[in-house]
Amino acid sequence: MAPLLHTHQIHPRATLNRLHFLLYSLSLLLLLYHHTTTPSSFLLLLADVFLAFMWLLSQGFRWRPVRRWEFPELLSKVTASKDFPALDVFICTADPYKEPPVGVASTALSALAFDYPSDRLSVYVSDDGGSDLTLFAFFEAAKFARCWLPFCRENGVMERSPEAYFQSGGCDGEAEEMKVMFESLKERVDCAMEKGHVDLNLVNSLEEKEIFKTWKNFTRKDHPSVIQVLLESKKDKDITGHPLPNLIYISREKRPASLHNFKAGALNTLLRVSETMTNAPLILTLDCDMCSNDPHAPQRALCYFLDKDFSPNLSFVQFPQRFTGLNINDIYNGEFRRVFTLGEQGLDGLQGANYIGTGCFFSRRSLYSSPPVAMPSFDEFKLQSCLLSSELVLLKAHEAASSEYEHGRKEWGSQIGFRYGTLVEDYYTGYMLHCQGWRSVFCNPNRPAFLGEAPKSLVDAISQSKRWFVGLYQVCFSRYCPLLYGCRKISMLAGFCYMYYALWGCWCIPLTIYGLLPQLALFYGKSLFPKASDPWFFLYAYLFLSTYIQDLIEFMEVGGLIWRWWSEQRMWLIKGISSSTFGTLDFILSQIGCSALGFNLTTKVQKEEENKLYENGKFVFSTASPFFVSMGMIAIVNVISFIFGFIKAVRRIGGLDEMLIQLFLSGFIMTNSWPIYEAMFIRKDGGKMPESVTKASILLSSILLYLGNFYFT
Numbered sequence: 001m002a003p004l005l006h007t008h009q010i011h012p013r014a015t016l017n018r019l020h021f022l023l024y025s026l027s028l029l030l031l032l033y034h035h036t037t038t039p040s041s042f043l044l045l046l047a048d049v050f051l052a053f054m055w056l057l058s059q060g061f062r063w064r065p066v067r068r069w070e071f072p073e074l075l076s077k078v079t080a081s082k083d084f085p086a087l088d089v090f091i092c093t094a095d096p097y098k099e100p101p102v103g104v105a106s107t108a109l110s111a112l113a114f115d116y117p118s119d120r121l122s123v124y125v126s127d128d129g130g131s132d133l134t135l136f137a138f139f140e141a142a143k144f145a146r147c148w149l150p151f152c153r154e155n156g157v158m159e160r161s162p163e164a165y166f167q168s169g170g171c172d173g174e175a176e177e178m179k180v181m182f183e184s185l186k187e188r189v190d191c192a193m194e195k196g197h198v199d200l201n202l203v204n205s206l207e208e209k210e211i212f213k214t215w216k217n218f219t220r221k222d223h224p225s226v227i228q229v230l231l232e233s234k235k236d237k238d239i240t241g242h243p244l245p246n247l248i249y250i251s252r253e254k255r256p257a258s259l260h261n262f263k264a265g266a267l268n269t270l271l272r273v274s275e276t277m278t279n280a281p282l283i284l285t286l287d288c289d290m291c292s293n294d295p296h297a298p299q300r301a302l303c304y305f306l307d308k309d310f311s312p313n314l315s316f317v318q319f320p321q322r323f324t325g326l327n328i329n330d331i332y333n334g335e336f337r338r339v340f341t342l343g344e345q346g347l348d349g350l351q352g353a354n355y356i357g358t359g360c361f362f363s364r365r366s367l368y369s370s371p372p373v374a375m376p377s378f379d380e381f382k383l384q385s386c387l388l389s390s391e392l393v394l395l396k397a398h399e400a401a402s403s404e405y406e407h408g409r410k411e412w413g414s415q416i417g418f419r420y421g422t423l424v425e426d427y428y429t430g431y432m433l434h435c436q437g438w439r440s441v442f443c444n445p446n447r448p449a450f451l452g453e454a455p456k457s458l459v460d461a462i463s464q465s466k467r468w469f470v471g472l473y474q475v476c477f478s479r480y481c482p483l484l485y486g487c488r489k490i491s492m493l494a495g496f497c498y499m500y501y502a503l504w505g506c507w508c509i510p511l512t513i514y515g516l517l518p519q520l521a522l523f524y525g526k527s528l529f530p531k532a533s534d535p536w537f538f539l540y541a542y543l544f545l546s547t548y549i550q551d552l553i554e555f556m557e558v559g560g561l562i563w564r565w566w567s568e569q570r571m572w573l574i575k576g577i578s579s580s581t582f583g584t585l586d587f588i589l590s591q592i593g594c595s596a597l598g599f600n601l602t603t604k605v606q607k608e609e610e611n612k613l614y615e616n617g618k619f620v621f622s623t624a625s626p627f628f629v630s631m632g633m634i635a636i637v638n639v640i641s642f643i644f645g646f647i648k649a650v651r652r653i654g655g656l657d658e659m660l661i662q663l664f665l666s667g668f669i670m671t672n673s674w675p676i677y678e679a680m681f682i683r684k685d686g687g688k689m690p691e692s693v694t695k696a697s698i699l700l701s702s703i704l705l706y707l708g709n710f711y712f713t
């Protein structure tokens with residue numbers, strides 16, 4: 001009998017969730033009934049209906065969450081490690097100034113150093129920035145790999161990204177030597193970065209000089225394809241004589257006239273180029289900042305891919321996105337535990353975790369076709385017999401990387417490869433694979449397998465989510481809308497989950513209503529909710545408290561800390577009134593042809609001062625962004641309404657009884673808004689709110705408070 005390589009359990013949470021589901025749905029029906037008997041405001045009804053609908057969709061995640069365990073130590077009973085299926089690692093980068101080349105190279109080094117047979121491991125880097133700086137860093141990294149890989153192997157290093165390793169602590173002896181070497185690599189790259197191009201003096205080898213000489217007038221949007229085999233397993237050896245894995249740099253051809261489809265386009269180019277070179281049956285996709293933190297991560301994925309019962313329709317094994325360098329309270333909710341852990345466990349119990357763009361092992365065949373019924377044979381992908389750097393192979397590779405390639409081959413991005421047509425290619429690709437009948441697995445080991453970087457400034461965090469919201473709308477309003485298409489193709493519950501995400505951008509509707517309307521009413525002394533002495537009051541109390549308590553329990557149960565939970569719910573509010581509103585507007589404008597959507601990269605470098613503020617848990621506002629105006633406006637309306645509402649209520653008999661819910665609501669929002677008040681009126685450091693934003697917020701909130709007059713009196 002084959003040994004058990006993995007096992008799973010339906011999460012004990014599921015039972016509680018289902019009980020809660022019953023009670024909560026009855027309460028929601030009561031709430032709707034209450035709305036029909038005491039019509040208070042159409043807008044509140046709208047907000048409640050939307051919240052109830054989102055709650056219903058979110059039940060998909062809560063119905064059958066699954067936990068899994070793998071036993072990689074038993075793999076040797078199934079296959080010898082020298083016979084592991086070949087693995088191609090794809091790493092994407094797109095801008096040397098937002099994604100520093102040394103960081104990208106560190107990610108690549110961490111993957112090259114996987115504990116995996118080196119003749120079966122290849123790392124492909126896609127550079128959408130078309131930058132000689134990135135290529136230069138990779139030439140240097142390839143040299144460094146010759147020492148770094150044996151060093152990691154011999155010392156059993158776990159963090160195989162040099163950047164992470166040297167940051168994490170004291171080095172002595174051999175490690176010190178490595179550090180010096182890495183520092184000099186960094187210096188050379190920084191030197192080139194400062195100049196803005198690779199000076200030929202920096203380059204020693206004649207061959208490299210030739211390459212950088214041709215690098216004239218390349219721009220991100222206009223340049224020929226560049227493919228460089230930097231390490232080749234068949235001939236390159238490390239300093240101990242051990243063969244090295246393959247390392248290939250690719251910058252696909254870009255022409256202003258052709259569509260490039262952002263990251264999905266880059267990944268598809270990698271898919272094709274790697275097909276001409278190593279054609280490994282397994283693929284790992286990584287973002288440029290997602291370093292390996294466990295050299296045995298591929299073995300964990302193999303526990304699923306090598307399971308004969310599991311493998312025939314298994315498309316991918318997704319690891320959670322985990323992050324380094326978060327401040328203690330994770331003020332911007334960079335962790336995204338709800339999405340990256342809870343959401344994935346929930347989907348895993350249905351048809352499989354969703355693809356989240358990085359840290360994901362794919363079976364190559366699933367990106368080309370519908371699920372087979374038989375166990376794939378991993379031998380069917382023959383390894384290239386000639387050298388990767390041979391003329392014939394390179395010719396084919398360049399053809400695969402040309403910008404014309406997909407003309408007349410419309411199946412790319414629709415039936416083959418990573419899917420086009422949205423800014424969230426990861427969500428959409430995973431969803432479409434599930435619709436085709438493929439399944440997937442969420443693999444969440446205790447030691448994070450990969451560690452990346454989360455946005456470290458508020459504008460970045462908000463802009464990132466805005467891009468996601470827009471991308472999700474693109475799927476929501478396509479013919480593959482999860483509610484209409486997904487529910488039929490996958491299952492109702494999985495369709496619900498995908499729809500829940502698709503509608504993420506709509507949180508602005510209930511949150512703006514609840515953030516302004518009850519407060520304006522409070523300001524004018526008008527009650528919108530049941531009195532505290534009214535039995536209906538308990539319905540509201542129950543709905544609010546049980547939602548928050550369930551959320552808290554789930555969050556802590558997957559290892560979250562309570563202050564991080566507070567940050568998470570606060571960021572949900574903040575995004576709900578900023579990125580969600582602007583994302584919705586952006587999407588509408590693009591639909592009526594007024595603007596074009598783009599993929600704004602999240603920057604992975606931070607100014608010193610901002611970094612300090614972040615570490616101390618201080619929000620960084622500093623830029624005059626419209627996002628902040630919407631936040632400032634709501635924060636001010638709430639504080640003014642609270643003060644005036646409170647004074648009015650205590651002066652009237654039974655006033656507090658009548659206004660309790662509204663007072664509580666403003667109080668709650670004010671508590672959440674503390675960093676905004678602080679940034680507007682107290683702080684003096686560089687992260688404080690720009691004066692123009694404060695003024696605009698005050699102006700807008702005064703107008704709103706004035707307009708309330710017509711609505712409530």
Ligand SMILES: O=c1ccn([C@@H]2O[C@H](COP(=O)(O)OP(=O)(O)O[C@H]3O[C@H](CO)[C@@H](O)[C@H](O)[C@H]3O)[C@@H](O)[C@H]2O)c(=O)[nH]1
Nearest residue numbers: 092093094128262263266287288357358423424599601602
């Ligand atoms: O035209 C492009 C744009 C982006 N990228 C790469 O895509 C990755 C993700 O970009 P980033 O700016 O870091 O976006 P995030 O919002 O942090 O990324 C999340 O969301 C993206 C979808 O919006 C997914 O692709 C990512 O995997 C997921 O981590 C990076 O490695 C980029 O270099 C490209 O290769 N080409």
Ligand SMILES: [Mn+2]
Nearest residue numbers: 287289453602
């Ligand atoms: Mn990122």
